[in-house]
Amino acid sequence: MITLTDTQTIDVPVQSGEEDRYHLKMGPQHPATHGVLRVDLDLDGETILTCDPKVGYLHRGFEKLAEHRTYAQNIVLTDRLDYIAAMSNNVGYCEAVERLLAIEVPERARMLRVMVCEMSRISSHLLWLATHALDIGAMTVFLYCFREREVLLELFAELCGARLTTTYTRLGGVRQDVTRSIMKKLDKFVEDFPACIEEYETLIDTNRIWLKRTIGIGQVSAEKALDLCLTGASLRGSGVDYDIRKHMPYAGYEKFEFDIPVGETGDTYARYRCRMEELRQSNFILRQCIDMLPPGPVLGKDAPDLVMPIRAANKLEVDVPAKNALITLIEDRDVFMEGDIYVATEVPKGELGFYFISDGMGRPYRMHIRSPSFIHIGALSTMAQGAMIADLIAIIGTLDVVLGECDR
Amino acid sequence: MEQLGIAEQLREKFPGSILEIITHRGQVTLLVDRKDIFAICQVLKTDHQMNHLNCLCGVDNLKRTAAHLERFEVVYQFYSIDNRTSLRIKAQIPESDPSIDSITSLWTGANWLERETYDLLGIVFNNHPKLERILTAEDWEGYPLRKDYALRGDKEWKGLEELREKAIRLRQYDFYGAQTEQE
Numbered sequence: 001m002i003t004l005t006d007t008q009t010i011d012v013p014v015q016s017g018e019e020d021r022y023h024l025k026m027g028p029q030h031p032a033t034h035g036v037l038r039v040d041l042d043l044d045g046e047t048i049l050t051c052d053p054k055v056g057y058l059h060r061g062f063e064k065l066a067e068h069r070t071y072a073q074n075i076v077l078t079d080r081l082d083y084i085a086a087m088s089n090n091v092g093y094c095e096a097v098e099r100l101l102a103i104e105v106p107e108r109a110r111m112l113r114v115m116v117c118e119m120s121r122i123s124s125h126l127l128w129l130a131t132h133a134l135d136i137g138a139m140t141v142f143l144y145c146f147r148e149r150e151v152l153l154e155l156f157a158e159l160c161g162a163r164l165t166t167t168y169t170r171l172g173g174v175r176q177d178v179t180r181s182i183m184k185k186l187d188k189f190v191e192d193f194p195a196c197i198e199e200y201e202t203l204i205d206t207n208r209i210w211l212k213r214t215i216g217i218g219q220v221s222a223e224k225a226l227d228l229c230l231t232g233a234s235l236r237g238s239g240v241d242y243d244i245r246k247h248m249p250y251a252g253y254e255k256f257e258f259d260i261p262v263g264e265t266g267d268t269y270a271r272y273r274c275r276m277e278e279l280r281q282s283n284f285i286l287r288q289c290i291d292m293l294p295p296g297p298v299l300g301k302d303a304p305d306l307v308m309p310i311r312a313a314n315k316l317e318v319d320v321p322a323k324n325a326l327i328t329l330i331e332d333r334d335v336f337m338e339g340d341i342y343v344a345t346e347v348p349k350g351e352l353g354f355y356f357i358s359d360g361m362g363r364p365y366r367m368h369i370r371s372p373s374f375i376h377i378g379a380l381s382t383m384a385q386g387a388m389i390a391d392l393i394a395i396i397g398t399l400d401v402v403l404g405e406c407d408r
Numbered sequence: 409m410e411q412l413g414i415a416e417q418l419r420e421k422f423p424g425s426i427l428e429i430i431t432h433r434g435q436v437t438l439l440v441d442r443k444d445i446f447a448i449c450q451v452l453k454t455d456h457q458m459n460h461l462n463c464l465c466g467v468d469n470l471k472r473t474a475a476h477l478e479r480f481e482v483v484y485q486f487y488s489i490d491n492r493t494s495l496r497i498k499a500q501i502p503e504s505d506p507s508i509d510s511i512t513s514l515w516t517g518a519n520w521l522e523r524e525t526y527d528l529l530g531i532v533f534n535n536h537p538k539l540e541r542i543l544t545a546e547d548w549e550g551y552p553l554r555k556d557y558a559l560r561g562d563k564e565w566k567g568l569e570e571l572r573e574k575a576i577r578l579r580q581y582d583f584y585g586a587q588t589e590q591e
Contacts, residue, residue, distance in 0.1 A: 055543065056542060056544060227515055228458050370462060377520075
């Protein structure tokens with residue numbers, strides 16, 4: 001048994017020239033890494049020399065799994081990607097499959113999709129602001145943000161029975177129509193929310209610590225951001241005007257009036273400003289949704305028959321057209337056209353793309369998920385190089401990553 | 409259509425390596441040979457302002473048959489933010505030598521996407537700065553997204569038994585025994 005007195009030290013062999021280096025493994029349980037992310041750091045004092053993010057702790061093999069399930073069954077998997085904005089993932093998946101299989105979506109369902117997308121954008125941005133501020137040291141914002149987020153999650157629960165894993169969309173529409181009670185509550189939320197955003201801003205906008213820890217931290221130029229394949233607010237903070245809702249409109253976004261906030265400096269503060277402005281724009285879109293929601297069905301006529309009540313009503317009818325039938329797991333038969341498609345949607349984190357190859361069967365031959373979080377964490381090592389270790393926390397926060405989506 | 413125009417220009421520039429131009433649901437796909445893939449991507453980036461790399465993934469074509477289709481392919485999806493056009497490139501890779509040139513020097517963001525393709529499909533990217541497994545464990549056997557890799561295998565991951573033994577050993581650790589020894 002060795003006991004050390006105050007004067008004794010242990011000799012650890014260190015290569016010459018690396019005496020000041022310190023190797024630190026941050027994570028996977030570190031609360032500031034937003035999930036199971038491990039970052040291997042080489043430090044010189046507090047300065048980061050190299051930063052090597054390690055992912056895969058949450059890998060569930062969705063891409064492999066999807067090849068063995070029907071298109072409709074895969075909607076459930078998309079909830080588990082970005083679990084704080086599951087609605088956006090549902091919409092992204094269904095938009096892609098519908099374009100691949102040429103399924104028409106009724107107008108009301110399209111607008112409901114826009115509505116739930118924007119609701120989930122607000123709820124995701126609120127969670128981002130809450131945790132980002134908490135990481136940097138502003139505790140109060142966390143509680144304020146969760147107050148409003150709770151209202152939205154309650155609305156989701158009323159709409160589809162789940163707060164987080166929603167599975168709200170169906171191929172060719174949505175699961176259920178909105179009720180009057182939901183619209184009334186949403187109307188009240190939209191009315192109150194702008195005042196809430198101002199509340200958050202009074203808490204941190206003039207806070208000296210907040211400004212010192214965000215301005216000039218994690219700065220990325222526009223060229224560098226494009227080189228790193230950043231998307232979403234992380235790219236727009238650097239001054240590139242790229243939002244898929246405007247560039248490649250889906251679900252009827254072209255009918256809405258809204259602006260795309262674009263930053264200039266490309267630092268953590270610019271991205272913070274972009275997302276705060278996006279909250280206002282999302283609220284504005286929600287207002288338009290409430291005013292413009294057209295009447296009609298919420299599920300298309302040529303949608304694969306998957307909603308249970310409709311199936312039960314038509315149980316005895318035999319001559320269902322082939323395309324309209326529920327595609328079984330056991331039988332492999334040609335129901336669709338062969339071909340491939342890439343459809344991207346703008347989720348709160350950035351660009352969520354689905355790449356499908358169909359070989360004509362009821363199941364996707366290949367499904368690739370282009371998840372923004374995976375690429376953003378890939379950019380971490382470039383962005384964190386030369387920064388202080390405390391700034392790494394701010395950079396992870398500002399990229400707004402979710403590990404469920406990263407590891408798939 | 410602007411996409412087809414770009415495709416035709418590429419065909420003129422690389423006559424030998426553009427195998428086919430396919431249009432499906434308004435999206436244009438170029439089937440190309442793997443040998444010129446770096447040059448094609450470079451031309452797209454510099455001459456056609458395709459500054460955004462949407463997506464990069466691998467496909468196993470074991471159960472598909474079509475003209476020019478090899479065992480593997482790598483799919484690149486490009487988008488030009490200024491011109492608002494997109495283009496998809498599919499590079500064909502034979503089974504005998506599953507390797508292709510890396511485009512990491514054109515887009516740093518391709519680094520992790522290529523690593524993922526290597527991890528799940530076993531396609532080797534030449535000149536890649538750090539080609540290691542990323543989503544699966546370092547000692548994983550096989551490439552999960554290949555079509556001949558079963559969804560559910562007949563045996564567990566070989567590290568699992570080791571972990572189980574370690575957990576059992578740790579559970580038996582006697583805290584008080586260690587103290588009494590010292591005394």
